[in-house]
Amino acid sequence: MVDQTSKSQAVRQAGDHIARVVLPRASLDTAGKSWLLERLTTVGADPNIRVVVLTGEGRAFCVGQDLKEHAAALAGDPRTTFDTLAAHYEPIVSAITSMPKPVLAAINGTCVGAGLSFALACDLRIARAGAVFATAFTGIGLSFDSGLSATLARAVGYARASELIIRGDSFTAEQALAWGLVGEVVAAEEWDTAVDALATRLAHGPTQAYAAAKAALASGWGAPLPEVLHRERTDQIRLGSTEDHRGAVESFLAKQRPTFTGR
Structure with missing residues (x-):
């Protein structure tokens, strides 16, 4: 490398x-x-x-x-x-x-x-x-x-x-x-x-999902459960509108491997 x-x-x-x-x-x-x-x-x-x-x-x-x-x-x-x-x-x-x-x-x-x-x-x-x-x-x-x-x-x-x-x-x-x-x-x-x-x-992975997970792990360590749940919900709603999420769901239903673009 x-x-x-x-x-x-x-x-x-x-x-x-x-x-x-x-x-x-x-x-x-x-x-x-x-x-x-x-x-x-x-x-x-x-x-x-x-x-x-x-x-x-x-x-x-x-x-x-x-x-x-x-x-x-x-x-x-x-x-x-x-x-x-x-x-x-x-x-x-x-x-x-x-x-x-x-x-x-x-x-x-x-x-x-x-x-x-x-x-x-x-x-x-x-x-x-x-x-x-x-x-x-x-x-x-x-x-x-x-x-x-x-x-x-x-x-x-x-x-x-x-x-x-x-x-x-x-x-x-x-x-x-x-x-x-x-x-x-x-x-x-x-x-x-x-x-x-x-x-x-x-x-080649879901970049936005990685970013959200990274930030959630950092902020969730020791945080009160209500704050954790609120953050998770907010992230899921936002990520749900990404091309990566919609495409991955469609690929799963079609029994195909998803392609992630980071968008």
Whole structure:
């Protein structure tokens, strides 16, 4: 899926309405964070793109903050060191979670710290066999950021999340699968094909229904039941007038496979 000979081309759009956002380096410096936020904002707003694949280069998905840059910031002015949370990390997570289309985290390798936060902000996660995960934050005397306090517990449960945060131990892709953190683990030799197949399936799916389901899951977590029911009813009425819904019902009655256009 990723052209290793063209690493500078970090956003790749395929013909089937798929945008691939490839992190240019494993650690996140200011330039990289700004670039990622800009790209996610751009592909999120593009109506021709129906699925976004977030992945990395080589052996790493993302290892979080560039600690050399972080150390220099601490040495310079500690009062502004963490301004990057509001300027970069939080908007990146918001861009992922708010875009009205699925975002697939294709975890090609090491995924720790804010990299894990970004992966958990995505709607689906597929990991390459051999990928290593860790929360990492407490190992450098910090708590967590980029939504990890909520998304990790939702993915693996409170008790497991507490263990992963407090102990800070690394874990494998197979453990991540067993705990529900990722949905699939794929052998290295099958990786490109598997990611492409899943992205293509999503790009050919009912985009508006995906968007509504994504927003409903986010708002429905912990919300009072009357609010949940009202949102579900509103979404169903709106989606009921889409071409995708009407066409899918007709296809079902005709015992045919539906074709979704995103409209």
